Amino acid sequence: MRKVGIVGIGHVGATVAHLIVSQGLADELVLIDKKPEKVASEALDFSDASSLLDKHIDVHVGDYPDLADADVVISALGHIHLIKPDGDRFGELKANLPMAKQVGADLKAVGFNGVLLAISNPVDVITGIYQQATGLPSAQVIGTGTYLDTARLKRVFGEALGVDPRSVNGYVLGEHGASQFAAWSTVNVMGQNARTWAAEKSLDLDKLENDARVGGFTVHSGKGYTNFAIAHAAVSLLQIILSDARKEAIVSHYNEDFDGYISSPAIIGRGGVVANFDLPLTPEEQDKLAASAKAIQTKTTDYS
Ligand SMILES: NC(=O)c1ccc[n+]([C@@H]2O[C@H](COP(=O)([O-])OP(=O)(O)OC[C@H]3O[C@@H](n4cnc5c(N)ncnc54)[C@H](O)[C@@H]3O)[C@@H](O)[C@H]2O)c1
Numbered sequence: 001m002r003k004v005g006i007v008g009i010g011h012v013g014a015t016v017a018h019l020i021v022s023q024g025l026a027d028e029l030v031l032i033d034k035k036p037e038k039v040a041s042e043a044l045d046f047s048d049a050s051s052l053l054d055k056h057i058d059v060h061v062g063d064y065p066d067l068a069d070a071d072v073v074i075s076a077l078g079h080i081h082l083i084k085p086d087g088d089r090f091g092e093l094k095a096n097l098p099m100a101k102q103v104g105a106d107l108k109a110v111g112f113n114g115v116l117l118a119i120s121n122p123v124d125v126i127t128g129i130y131q132q133a134t135g136l137p138s139a140q141v142i143g144t145g146t147y148l149d150t151a152r153l154k155r156v157f158g159e160a161l162g163v164d165p166r167s168v169n170g171y172v173l174g175e176h177g178a179s180q181f182a183a184w185s186t187v188n189v190m191g192q193n194a195r196t197w198a199a200e201k202s203l204d205l206d207k208l209e210n211d212a213r214v215g216g217f218t219v220h221s222g223k224g225y226t227n228f229a230i231a232h233a234a235v236s237l238l239q240i241i242l243s244d245a246r247k248e249a250i251v252s253h254y255n256e257d258f259d260g261y262i263s264s265p266a267i268i269g270r271g272g273v274v275a276n277f278d279l280p281l282t283p284e285e286q287d288k289l290a291a292s293a294k295a296i297q298t299k300t301t302d303y304s
Pocket residue numbers: 007008009010011012013032033034035076077078079080081083089092096099103118119120121122123144145148176225226227230
């Protein structure tokens with residue numbers, strides 16, 4: 001029995017729910033939103049599809065007591081209209097912070113002890129708030145972080161080389177935001193490092209890195225939100241967690257060195273972060289990671 005909850009059924013939460021339902025990734029899916037009519041309609045729309053699906057899935061509107069025995073709760077609550085088209089994800093901080101505190105307290109009150117996966121922005125800060133409010137071990141509270149930015153880098157680098165993005169390995173590290181950076185020492189295709197490819201093919205790595213960094217806002221500028229890629233990122237992580245895959249993935253998770261949440265790769269399984277390892281970064285990349293952690297702290301103060 002795989003039980004998943006989603007809190008916040010807007011553009012992102014509804015798309016995550018759709019992927020879970022269409023791929024049969026849970027046996028029970030609990031939907032929670034502060035807009036009762038909207039969430040009831042979404043649940044009914046999914047129920048109408050139930051005779052057409054390959055697998056049985058119980059999708060229903062719920063409340064926090066329904067999440068007491070959930071395996072995974074996904075936070076997709078937010079206020080996307082507060083992010084300006086070329087702005088900063090911290091624009092949502094003031095609105096989302098008290099919501100995350102309350103939802104975390106509600107989950108704690110019902111004894112939720114699964115994995116909490118945060119999508120809500122600014123995701124590194126909100127994930128930390130969830131950890132504090134739920135009191136869960138930090139390993140059980142993770143954020144999508146730069147999983148999506150890494151996918152964007154794979155897209156732009158794959159396009160530049162004319163290969164499928166799945167042939168690109170490597171990471172965007174740091175904040176899910178402006179201070180993130182492509183850790184080029186980790187990026188390779190067919191075992192050859194990105195810098196060697198760049199020299200051979202005359203690629204502008206700074207431009208590719210920036211294209212990945214602003215990718216979310218490029219999508220946002222046309223439709224006012226992003227949903228498909230982030231939903232695939234969240235569902236990819238959900239599958240890793242539910243199947244206890246112990247797969248490496250880049251997520252926002254607690255970093256002792258910086259005493260905060262920031263993205264670096266970890267081994268993910270049923271308990272969330274089940275193992276950690278130090279990436280062999282260059283000294284310059286280590287400095288960029290520290291600077292990104294500092295930027296998250298500074299902006300948290302500035303926007304609070
Ligand atoms: N991490 C990423 O890579 C990434 C990518 C895309 C979007 N996001 C973030 O995901 C969040 C959702 O985006 P969206 O486009 O779906 O926003 P949206 O505004 O369309 O939907 C947010 C939903 O959350 C609900 N909500 C708000 N507060 C709530 C609460 N306390 N309890 C229950 N429901 C609540 C709202 O009613 C709404 O239905 C935003 O914070 C957005 O910035 C993150």
